[in-house]
Amino acid sequence: MASAGIVNIRRDVDDKFYRYRMPLLLTKIEGKGNGIKTVVPNMADVARALSRPPTYPTKFFGCELGAQTSSDDKNERYIVNGAHDASRLRELLDVFIDKFVLCRSCKNPETDLVILKSGRNEDIVRDCKACGERTDVDMKHKLVTFILKNPPKNPKKSKKGGAKGEVNGNGGGVHATAPFVPGDEHGGGSGGDSDDELTKKIKAEAAELTTETKLAAQDWSADTSPEAVKARVKALESQVGGLSLAPAGGLGDDEGSDDDINSPYAQFGRWVEENKGETGVGAVQIYQKAQEFGVEKKHKTVLVLVQALFTEDVVQEINVYKALLAKMVTSEKHQKALLGGIERLVGLTHPELIPSVPKILMALYQIDVLEEEVVTQWGTHVSKKYVDKETSKKVRKASEPFLKWLEDADDDESE
Ligand SMILES: [Zn+2]
Structure with a gap:
């Protein structure tokens, strides 16, 4: 019984018990003529469910649509210039999730983006909490430049503590807290x-x-x-x-x-x-x-x-x-x-x-x-x-x- 407006992060998974959920992306057209723009009023919530800064999917839309975007984190206002319908942006969000969120190996969304530097080279990988794999993103995508300029702030967790009470099962609604549960640091822990x-x-x-x-x-x-x-x-x-x-x-x-x-x-x-x-x-x-x-x-x-x-x-x-x-x-x-x-x-x-x-x-x-x-x-x-x-x-x-x-x-x- 999906609550209204909540969808699986992987929309190809038709499983109401799938635990990775996000709010359905909403849009609102504002202005007219040359100034017409598409506001995504719940971008902050969507991005939180994906554990990505809201600027990433916003910018991604811009890249894919060839449109200007603007992001105002303070007021949580995320805008794509031009008039775009919700279903198109949702499709693009699926693409974003596939390219920049899901582990390429196991398709789990519990990943961090990590920037690996070697010499002058920088690579962005998805560091999967689920299977431990690190899979790279498409470094030719235009969003990559933006990510490198605005690197993700990966929460540093202390090994002990902080890992308590973060998961409340699949009790309902969005997993505002669930998917990106602390636990082991990257590949660390005592697992070895x-x-x-x-x-x-x-x-x-x-x-x-x-x-x-x-x-x-x-x-x-x-x-x-x-x-x-x-x-x-x-x-x-x-x-x-x-x-x-x-x-x-x-x-x-x-x-x-x-x-x-x-x-x-x-x-x-x-x-x-x-x-x-x-x-x-x-x-x-x-x-x-x-x-x-x-x-x-x-x-x-x-x-x-x-x-x-x-x-x-x-x-x-x-x-x-x-x-x-x-x-x-x-x-x-x-x-x-x-x-x-x-x-x-x-x-x-x-x-x-x-x-x-x-x-x-x-x-x-x-x-x-x-x-x-x-x-x-x-x-x-x-x-x-x-x-x-x-x-x-x-x-x-x-x-x-x-x-x-x-x-x-x-x-x-x-x-
Ligand atoms: Zn994985």
Whole structure:
């Protein structure tokens, strides 16, 4: 149910759950004769949704139409000389988005424009937050000169902090804040090698899955039939125990209100549960789905993922999805959420797996998503954060052989 005047940033994506949205560009003709001009009253809002200065699309229109433009940032007034109808400018905006916003590799709009200088040479690239690729823009386009003269002010984010509460899921309206979420600085973060691994995997899968966004859209539209919706609600009700995000008291986090069944986390979890067995749904699709919900960087997503994705074959599955785990488990907090998910999986959903806890932890340790200090700390402190106290004890007790092994391995090293 798209609100009036809100459209997908990629208008070729016909998916009402597509999370990158912007206001529909509006126009107003003013003046007459030689002085006739087209005002874009909501250019500032449109540009904000695209995370570009409003001057860029304005100037772009000028370049494409051979018209003078004027931009007044202070009063948020953006004008193209001449009379141009809205549909033409919207088409041109699509072209602008394609050329200067969307990642050329994965078509995600979450990119920054970065100017790379080497000697006298300057190149403008789109630095993709989603897949990590840097893809260049058409340096022959006239807008390039303007961008080089008026470089984007990329917000410098501190690594810690500032990343809280920026995403409110797909709650409605424009993602005034969502698409350009902080998080890692350019390619930085603690991902390191794991990024490369997923990038490789994405490239490998991309060849076969160039239409995956479309596929995702189809999946969603199929899911919105009344029967499907009913089935989902039903399935959901039976799983509330499994997927509910926290026992009373919640996670004690800043993300509290997301625990309800319509939170992006729960929606993501349901999607994973429903689609994980489908052919073609692999790590890349799962990651992209998390991105659509804007939760791919959240530790809570890891908690949900573990519960939704893994089954009694968890040890094998850890290896199957190691690139995905490496991509998503990016901090100590994420590791703790990972362990929380495992606690719920073996403690609540698959109690028969309790004896396998050491194997599971070993598998996670071996793919480098679990650090010794974190798992040791976890194993020696009973917590009611994710499960009840008894279960928590049981799981930790079961983990002892692994912790012992870690300790011994340490001793060996120091000798
Ligand atoms: Zn990308």
